[in-house]
Amino acid sequence: MYIELRDINKSYGSFKASDNVNFGIEKGKLVALLGPSGSGKTTILRMIAGLEKPDSGEIEIDGRVVNGIPASERGIGFVFQSYALFRYMTVFDNIAFGLKVRRMNKAEINERVNGLIKLIGLEGFGKRYPSQLSGGQRQRVAFARALAPNPQVLLLDEPFAAIDAKVRQELRKWLKDMIHQLGVTGIFVTHDQDEAIEVSDEIIVTNKGRVDQTGTPIDIYRHPTTAFTSSFFGVTSELSDYMSFRSFDDIGEYDKAIVRPEFVKITKKNEFQKYKSSAVEGVVRDAQFRGNSIEVTVNCNNSTFSARRGLDEPAVEIGEKVDVFIYRIFVTHGDDVKLLKNNALREETVVI
């Protein structure tokens, strides 16, 4: 592991910001620290950077325990949520700052800074001040400034939070490509699942100061191991009594039964439904156009949840009675989570 955190604890007064945090990150990976606000993700980032000291535990970067090493000597680039660009310096001077501090010679600084300005696509903006740039441009300058001293690790605190939706899309892709191209190891903090899924190679899910789960985005999506991660991705709804839906195993006691829109199939009464015998009747409450699909909200066995229908399928009306078939659900009990598949699907495989 290139970066490793071992048994990290950190409290602010009575608030436990990090509760026995353990994880490792491989070299060259771009990792997302994902969690709701107050889950301790920014604290973890600041401790890796050396801006905060853990109360206990070890932080190792490239085989070296860095607890006692000051922030400036850890070889880390940091992009602040607010960017923290030096407002009284031009774009050029902002990027050059870290190099000047290192007493690099002038010709080298010029070459490196101009190279970076080119890399971030802001040629001709070198003499501008941060206040004369758009949000996306500032973000890129902050990125270039952090990269200028050639750090091995790049940390980004909510890097896209202050940018409008359209530019954010472009920047996400840009950042991902850029980090892989440069070969640095990156960690970024976000509370946005889409962002984590889209940008990162791996996700570390934090909740209440603990690390709930780590894995690739698709892993965590498919196999959530805790109650928190099972309800974190995508739009989830709860079923009030999952046993009222047909063909699920009874696991006894449970806290929540969670269903995602992609687990639900809604069919009109006159449409073909392969598992009709396991479907239950529901009433359409709402149908919303979502650009590439129709989101249908149904009320069924005292639960309300949603499903998607393709744009080419016949439209459903509000108040219409439909067949609802659920492929799978997550059932949580305490911190455990269990994936239940509809037995109707299994019966078919047995027949074959």
Place this chain on the structure above:
Amino acid sequence: MAAENAEKTAPVISREGSTEIHAKTAGSKAVKIILITVSVLFLFVMLVMPLITVIYEAFRKGLAPYLEAISDPDTVSALLLTLEATVIAVVINTVFGLFAAWAISKFRFHGKKVLVTLIDLPVTVSPIIAGLIFVLTFGRQSVIYPFLESIDFMVVYAVPGIILATVFVTFPFISREILPVLDAQGTDEEEAAALMGAKGFTIFRRITLPHIKWALMYGIVLCAARAMGEFGAVSVLSGHLRGKTVTLPLQVEILFGDNKFMPAFAVSSILVVLAILILIVRSIVEYVGKRKKGENSQS
């Protein structure tokens, strides 16, 4: 501006009928005229007239007596002492003000609120009392007086006392100007610089100073203005030794007490000129500072 506002707000207040709008507009015009007249009259009586009187009285007997009055050795030494006390007070308070403001805005520590309150003390305590405090602390009754006497360092009725009093009275000005600016800036930029390996002084010079530059200048101007005009505390500590411990405001008082009205006004005119110079510098600092702020403010 004022006229525009008055006319714009009037129709909003009364929505019924156009006649009333006219009446209200007319009314607000009258209000406007009254307000402006009162303000101008007040300023004239309270500020302009005294200033004119000072200049008129100073030059009443012509230029030669005026020049003679202000080149009097006692007056010249008073001017020099005033400038000396002002420069020293500004230097000391700039250093102290920067340290205090930096400590208060960038660190969390116990007793921070006490420190913030203490900084304001000189503004709330009467200068006469401030003077008395120093007399009691450094005068003959004081426990440290024998020590001061042994090293031949006199505070009361001597120049150090005057400087001390001036420093005391003016010390909130600079830190008070810088504090809100430092508070608003936060610590992100400093942290970013520190992460890139910048040391404390580099961070201060390259990141913090450009940010507080104009507030600092403004604080210095206010501090200088207050230092030059200080009378109460200095009066208590001075002992009025002519040519030695007399500052310009004290010199004016002495001349006035001796019924030398023309020289008193002549010396006053020096203070007036200094005050006007400071006002001009202040306006320039304020103007440039605002423009820079507009240019560089980050949304």
